[in-house]
Amino acid sequence: MDVIRQKVRVDFEYPVYFTTGVLTPSNLLLRDVIARSADESPSRVLVVLDRGVHDRHPALVSQAEEYCRRHRTVLNLAGPVLDVPGGEAVKNDSRHVDAIHAAINRAGLCRHSYVVAIGGGAVLDAVGYAAATAHRGIRLIRVPTTVLSQDDSAMGVKNGINAFGKKNYLGTFAPPFAVINDAEFLRTLPDREWRAGISEAIKAALIKDRAFFDLIEQQAPALKARDLGAMEQVIRRCAALHLTHIATSGDPFELGSSRPLDFGHWSAHKLEQLTAHRLGHGEAVAIGIALDSTYSYLSGFLPEDDWRRILSLMPSLGLAVYVPELSQHLEEPAFAEATADQPDPDHPASVLRGLDEFREHLGGTLTILMLRSIGAPFDVHEIRRDVMIRSIGVLRDFEQAHRARHAAGGEDHHGRHPSAGSPAEPERTR
Ligand SMILES: NC(=O)c1ccc[n+]([C@@H]2O[C@H](COP(=O)([O-])OP(=O)(O)OC[C@H]3O[C@@H](n4cnc5c(N)ncnc54)[C@H](O)[C@@H]3O)[C@@H](O)[C@H]2O)c1
Ligand SMILES: [Zn+2]
Numbered sequence: 001m002d003v004i005r006q007k008v009r010v011d012f013e014y015p016v017y018f019t020t021g022v023l024t025p026s027n028l029l030l031r032d033v034i035a036r037s038a039d040e041s042p043s044r045v046l047v048v049l050d051r052g053v054h055d056r057h058p059a060l061v062s063q064a065e066e067y068c069r070r071h072r073t074v075l076n077l078a079g080p081v082l083d084v085p086g087g088e089a090v091k092n093d094s095r096h097v098d099a100i101h102a103a104i105n106r107a108g109l110c111r112h113s114y115v116v117a118i119g120g121g122a123v124l125d126a127v128g129y130a131a132a133t134a135h136r137g138i139r140l141i142r143v144p145t146t147v148l149s150q151d152d153s154a155m156g157v158k159n160g161i162n163a164f165g166k167k168n169y170l171g172t173f174a175p176p177f178a179v180i181n182d183a184e185f186l187r188t189l190p191d192r193e194w195r196a197g198i199s200e201a202i203k204a205a206l207i208k209d210r211a212f213f214d215l216i217e218q219q220a221p222a223l224k225a226r227d228l229g230a231m232e233q234v235i236r237r238c239a240a241l242h243l244t245h246i247a248t249s250g251d252p253f254e255l256g257s258s259r260p261l262d263f264g265h266w267s268a269h270k271l272e273q274l275t276a277h278r279l280g281h282g283e284a285v286a287i288g289i290a291l292d293s294t295y296s297y298l299s300g301f302l303p304e305d306d307w308r309r310i311l312s313l314m315p316s317l318g319l320a321v322y323v324p325e326l327s328q329h330l331e332e333p334a335f336a337e338a339t340a341d342q343p344d345p346d347h348p349a350s351v352l353r354g355l356d357e358f359r360e361h362l363g364g365t366l367t368i369l370m371l372r373s374i375g376a377p378f379d380v381h382e383i384r385r386d387v388m389i390r391s392i393g394v395l396r397d398f399e400q401a402h403r404a405r406h407a408a409g410g411e412d413h414h415g416r417h418p419s420a421g422s423p424a425e426p427e428r429t430r
Contacts, residue, residue, distance in 0.1 A: 012175045016155060016239060018232075022143055022182040023063040025070040030116075033141065033178045035074045039112055044078035046107045048100060048127045050119025052086030053145050056188035060118070075114070079107035086119060088277040090126045091161040094170075100130035104138065114139045114177065120146040120193070121153035121281065125168070128159025132174035139177040145185035147197025147231060148282045151238035152204075154179050156261075157252060166357065167269045173253045181239070183232050191226075195318045196282025198223060201238040202313065203289055207263050208241045210375030217309065220316040257364030258379050264288030266368060267326075269361075270354025274325040286314055287395070290321035294391040296371040299384070306374045315402045322399035326351050326392050345385055351392070355383055 021027050034043050047064045054060060061081045068077045082103045090096045104115065115138055117127035124142050131140040144154035160171020186194070198216070205213035215237070216223070222230040245261060246252050259265075268288035271279055279287075290311055297307035314321050329350035330343055345352045359366040369377045 014176050014178055016179040016181065016243060018181045018183070018236065020182055020184045022180050023060065023067045025063075025067050028071075029180060030067070030141070031071040031074050033180070034114060037177075042072060042074050042076045044107065044109055044113040045075045045116055046078050046104060046109055046113070047081045047116045047118065048103070048123070049081055049083045050086040050090075050123040050145060051083045053119050053185065053188075054083050057185075078109060078113065079103055084119075084123060084126065087122050087280075088162070088272075089122075091122050091168075092277075094161060094163070097126055097130045097161055100127055101134055104130065104134045109134070109138050111135050111138055114141055116141045116143060118143040118145060119149075120144070121149040124149055124154055125159045125171070126161050128174065128176070129161055129171050132159060132172040137174060140174070142176050142179045144179065144181060146189060146193050147186060147235065148193070148200055149197075150181045150183075150186070151197055151235040152200035152242060154181075155239050155242040156246060165273060166361070167272060168361070181235065183228060183235075186228060186231060191318070192280065192283070194226060194231075195224070196280050196286070198234065198317050199282045199286035199289060199319060201234050202310075203261075203263050203285060204238045204241045206289065206293070206310065206371060206374055207260050207369065207377045208245070208375065209237075210373075212237055212241070213309075213374050217313055217316075220313060224317055254362070257362065257367040258369075259362055259367065260369055260377060262358075262362075263369045263377065264290075264292050266354045266358035267291050267351050270351050270357065271323065271325060274328070274349060274351065275323060279323060283319065286319040287321055287323065287326065290314055290395055290398075291326070291388075291391055292368070293371055294394050295383075295388055298387050298391055298394070299370070301378075302371045303373060306371070309374065311398055320399060322392075322395040327396060330389050330392065345389070352385060352388065 017029055017033070019027060019029050022030055034045070045068065049060060064081050065077060068075050082100065084090050084096050084100065109115070115127060115131040117124050117131070117140060119127070121144070124144060128140055128142070131138045142154045144150045157173050157175045158168070158171060159174060160168040163169040202213070202216060205216055216234060219230045219234065223234065242261070249260070264285055265288055268281065268284035271284040271287060272281060293302060293307055293310045296302035297304060311321060329347040330345055330352070332343060344350065347353070355366065365381055367379050367381060368383060370380050371377055
């Protein structure tokens with residue numbers, strides 16, 4: 001046998017900036033980010049814009065043109081600003097990636113040029129995938145415009161689109177060149193998007209930082225009331241946790257089986273699919289977090305007090321913990337519906353199939369994060385279906401009780417001990 005072995009170390013770094021008014025000509029940040037590494041001058045830039053952002057910020061295109069004119073010694077627009085549909089639509093149809101590739105080609109971008117992507121997590125994922133695959137990688141500057149993309153998705157090294165009905169089936173790991181978080185964009189977010197992004201911050205707190213969970217809990221009324229300062233604080237801390245994880249986990253490209261940042265995501269991804277994306281990613285993650293926290297509690301891993309705090313935080317932020325799709329194919333049909341299908345947890349439209357799909361997507365052995373306490377996670381490699389099905393029932397009861405209280409004019413709870421439906425007894429055997 002003859003073999004030549006080698007070991008290659010690749011370092012990478014990307015700054016994450018926090019600013020306001022990124023395309024205001026007097027804001028020199030974007031110019032300086034590009035100038036710092038300019039190996040050709042001026043650099044060629046293609047701007048790709050989320051249509052949902054464009055609708056709410058119609059002056060952005062002329063601002064981008066003016067910005068490049070004003071700073072033309074450093075950056076030039078290499079083609080017209082391209083706008084693409086916002087939300088999951090851009091990831092569900094590969095023709096949008098084709099259109100971005102075509103624009104990159106028409107603009108004659110090279111590997112030293114820049115694609116500036118402005119939009120929510122879905123647009124950043126699709127543009128990131130196109131940029132990573134054109135010429136095998138063009139520099140990408142992400143300008144995330146939603147809470148979720150500013151606190152989570154834009155911080156990481158992943159991009160991709162959906163295929164074969166599966167989330168993020170096509171994609172690459174490719175670090176961005178830089179990320180610029182501009183808080184001004186958040187003002188025009190619909191309430192749903194504003195709330196949904198907080199779930200990723202709750203996730204980061206649950207797996208990394210108990211004091212951060214305390215802070216979110218304490219700031220819940222301000223966050224729900226759209227206090228931008230409170231949100232900026234949450235985004236900053238969540239982004240920092242995320243970046244520290246990527247830098248120090250030893251597995252930035254997720255080659256191992258453990259995925260701490262995917263806490264609650266096995267069911268979230270499946271729920272996005274089962275609801276045909278009626279649920280946004282962040283909304284689905286809130287449910288996924290509630291589900292795995294409840295499973296952790298019922299399994300006897302997570303103390304009741306912590307579990308109640310997690311569950312009651314969700315409605316205090318306007319986040320639901322249950323949708324009917326969670327129970328489909330898992331329940332005995334009611335007597336009156338005796339003709340309904342019998343339970344079938346293996347049915348392709350049962351949420352439990354999300355476990356197989358999660359394992360297949362990540363590779364290796366099934367590895368799901370559960371909680372020992374807020375801030376202290378651990379991996380499990382087996383999920384008890386009966387306990388998971390009970391957990392779903394607990395969430396349904398919790399959601400019903402919350403809605404009933406709400407309908408009766410009750411206040412949302414921000415406290416630590418709301419009546420969280422009937423408490424289920426944890427398994428004492430574990
Ligand atoms: N790459 C990763 O590591 C990673 C991590 C988490 C989530 N994601 C992906 O991110 C996507 C979800 O992203 P999201 O939650 O940011 O939502 P989104 O991108 O789906 O956007 C939601 C809606 O908000 C609109 N919008 C965006 N910014 C706006 C603004 N400032 N004002 C008004 N409207 C605005 C969009 O046009 C869209 O209609 C999912 O596809 C998810 O899979 C990726
Ligand atoms: Zn997520």
